[in-house]
Amino acid sequence: MTEAALHQFKASAPDSLESVVVVHHLRKAFGDHVVLRDFSISLKENENVVVLGKSGSGKSVLIKCIVGLILPDAGKIYILGRSVPDLEAETLDILRRDLGFLFQWGALYDSMTVWENLIFPLRKHSDKTKQQITKKVEEVLESVGLPEALDLMPSELSGGMKKRIALARTLMLEPKIIFYDEPTTGLDPVTAKEISELIREVQQRYQTAAIVITHDMNCVKIAADRIIVLSDGMNYAEGTYDTLKQSDDPVVTAFFR
Ligand SMILES: Nc1ncnc2c1ncn2[C@@H]1O[C@H](COP(=O)(O)OP(=O)(O)OP(=O)(O)O)[C@@H](O)[C@H]1O
């Protein structure tokens, strides 16, 4: 990183933060296909917000816009007080160190052991000593309930264990905000429940905030402090699991069926 990039990054850092992520009137279309029409969300410190939406409603596009992988057509996006679409690549890279990802398409490196997978994110930027790294690896493996997995290869792990290790890898960089895209997809109900509980435990242990995208209502019930229903590219409804469960709106009740 250049001095200039670091300077721009530090100069733009606000003194105090209420919301760690703010999305305001976001719009994103691909050609004529308007995916996000007018969507807003604000995520507070240590809060888990679930975005609920049908398949193809634009949930993954939303996350990609927020983390700067896709440029929005209009609207504002701030992470930790910084305007994401305005950041240069280098500054965005620095910001991303505070973000953790557990993506639908994210995977472990098959040719590396769990240990190698876990230390991989540290290769670029870490001032940790070898001893500190070892301690961190032990800590994150314990956090995800797999303290003995160090020398295993990904092929020796079940689907649920792979998710746990992928989450442990994310935790290595001590993120402030974690983005989960369909964290329980493809898992059996028991394992899905365990991963949902783990999302909660991580929030409590590391004081992280998270945006969780899922249509697994059991996961919503366990992991969500607040739910935003995304429909037709807009904020359709918002509330807790219990309040939305009482709703008689057909779009909302469809998720609970
Ligand atoms: N790079 C792209 N170019 C063109 N269209 C895209 C692109 N990315 C997404 N889309 C379209 O945007 C819409 C929303 O896609 P998105 O992946 O966000 O849906 P989703 O809500 O995450 O669905 P799912 O629950 O199935 O993961 C889809 O119609 C998709 O085809």
Ligand SMILES: [Mg+2]
């Ligand atoms: Mg998706």
